[in-house]
Amino acid sequence: MKKIRRKVILSVMTSVALLLGSFPITTGTQVYGAEKETPVYGTYSSGTNNQWADLNTVVLGEDTGQTASVSITVDPTIRYQEYQGLGISIEETGISNLWKLSESAREDAIKKIVDPVEGAGIELFRITIGSSDAIEHLPFWSHNELPEGVTEDFDLEYFSIQKDMDAHIIEVIKLIQKYNPKAQFFASAWSAPAWMTTSNTFTGYVLPSPGGGTYQASKLRDECINVFAKYYVKFIQAYAEQGIDIFSITLLNEPGMDVVYPAMDISIEQQQKLALEIKKEFALAGLDTELWAHDFNFYDWRDPGSTQTKNYYRVFKDSNDGSIKGNDVLNAMDGIAFHPYWGSSSVMKDAALEFAGKSIHLTETNIFGSNTIIDYFKEYMNSYTGWVAITDQNGGTLHWTEERNNNLDWTKVNPRWPNRLITTNHNTGVVSYNSNFYTWGQFSKYLDQGAGKREGAVRVSSSGTQSNVSNVTFQNPDGEMVMIVRNGNTGGSGARTVKVSFMGKAFVQTLPAGSTATLRWYPESFSNGSSVVNGPDKIQAGETFILKYGLEGVSQNVLAHDVTVAYDADAVQFIGIVDPPLNANYKVLESVDDNGELRFIAVNLQDEDKNGELVELKFKASPTLHAKTAKFVVQTTVATDTEEYSLREANYSISIQAVDRGALSALIGEAQAFHDTATEGSRVSQYPVGSKLTLQTAINNAKAVHVKTDATDAELLSAFEQLNGALQTFKSLIKQPEAGNMSVGDLATVAKAYGKKQSDADWNQYSRLDYVKDGIIDIRDLVYIAKLILNA
8 A cells, every 4th residue: 555645735725715715825834733722521420410421621731740639641652452342242131121112212222322422332242143041032042953853954054043033133233233333243152053062952061070060061073163163154144144244253152161051162172173164164255254262261261370270272372282283273363352250350461462463352241340441451451341231120031040950940040130231121111221331431432443444542551540540541543542530439529630641741630529531632743633534344356335535623614635545456446536526515626546546636615514524435346365454544635725734644444355156246247237338339439349249258258157056266256357357358448539530420429428427327338428537428528529520
């Protein structure tokens, strides 16, 4: 990806100012904001009455030696892990509690949970693959239940997520997506389907241990390791068909836990083999889904003081017989997942440092206090997910148990877990939220989540806990500093003043007693506003997609824009700037694409429209045999009528899925449509006689590969590339307008398409007649042809 060049646009700014009647114009480039005071905004939550309430705005300025109860120093040059979300589980117990509400109350509750503006902005959700112990309605289920008389299903013929649909899980996820389109979902299985286990049960099966206690006797069958990996692929694909992207799975929830609710054991060697098989099957299916190891207690990862720990860190070591290399398993894993019920949280930091580059996740917890969340982020944790956050007025209906009885009567099991984050009262129809719910919003409303392919906030260095006041500080991708600080002092004298020192400057803020607060400010170099780019998270190779460019946080009345978009030219191709723009007052004057760097010059004819989405940029993903990520960096220089300055850059990533039958099918459709609308002949915008037959032959060859049931990935890619090449060659054969070869017949061809524009559904049929390349066929195209006729 090319490095972006900085630009000067005073000449454009001058022209715009003259157009709008703005005088005078100064020469030279000024940097806006260099002497501007930096405001520090804050909100806090305390109890259930103060919900994301505003704090007084203070100013980051000269450090005059102010004193305060607590002093915190922030150093943004020392950077740690990325923030990847604060989340809750989506399990059948919670869904059932929501579904007992009226439709409007249910939707209001989900909006309050996930909406980043009007709600808490919770953005990360754990889905169970099959049922867990947290279900209200028995029986437990997997996604591969076999009919009577069938004992095995290695082809996964009976795979289905219908149970998830019946339990309204899909419907709730779609509501989450409605109010928070950026929400991310990861998934965990508690057990393989019954037929894949040695006990032929989906639930655990315990036996007495020789030294006392019990052990998990239900194990994954060795011969089922590969089909279990394919089971995961089926699940991810089935959810994708519902419009739900599973960005990660864990290897297995709590492997080896000696319980009788859904569970099974997988040995360390099986974990290694399963990880390698999962990543192999992901690659074959064109999935870039992440895989997280462990998903169990701190204690079970490593505990030097105990011989009873499972020491699952050994999955990253060579197997005893040397047949499996630990480094191969390490490369197959993208992260390590933990539960906090046993052991020390320090193992998260240890794992992050020992296995650099692997993200660290707290995937299940019943601890909802902000003090623990802050402490765990300082232990290098990337994400934090609460377990069973939604119960009812009685504590919900669950089927978790401590009993180790294989013949348990499950209808008599219900432990009740009251006082989680959210309580639905089915008698009154009222939903209540405890104080921790609002403190969660102090994180998720303000931090940019980096789960999946998005760039997220990064933790930076900040002082430790003092006088029962703790903090963790992040920097969002746009440069904004975000400090979450908890004042654990309560009562009438519990308020505390906090002095924050930052890059030679300081501010003092007062924290109410018992509050969790969020303090936000921009360093001076980030105070001008920012470029913004939005688009899809994932596309198919060969697919065309749109990026929406705009601005946010710009306070000046900017008139002119010089925009550069650096992109991975080996992954995507630039197609064009869509006309009309999203903002009618935004006019793109000129653009140039240099195979990896798009630059365009634009003006804004209305001061009040400076922020928001402005224009759409069209790209197309290149064919690829392996999934890849394309990155974009957008930099903008803007100008008012008196000064010019740069905005914060925007970063965007999109996941490109490998060529498969779907991508080849789409290209075949595109090529066939282009072929069918093309005309052979000698007029302008027509094609040489015989060229359509050549293109049709290439289309037919691609169709032959597409219908071949055993076509390999390499064959699909080759067919895609050959057809794409034939299509591009055909397009290049179009008769171009030149002086001496134009006639009134050519003029008639253009006149017939008069008024067609880029936003029309059939634009591809007419785009070749857009000779002045402005996204519309109008009088300028007709004049262009007329001049060529007269100049013959």
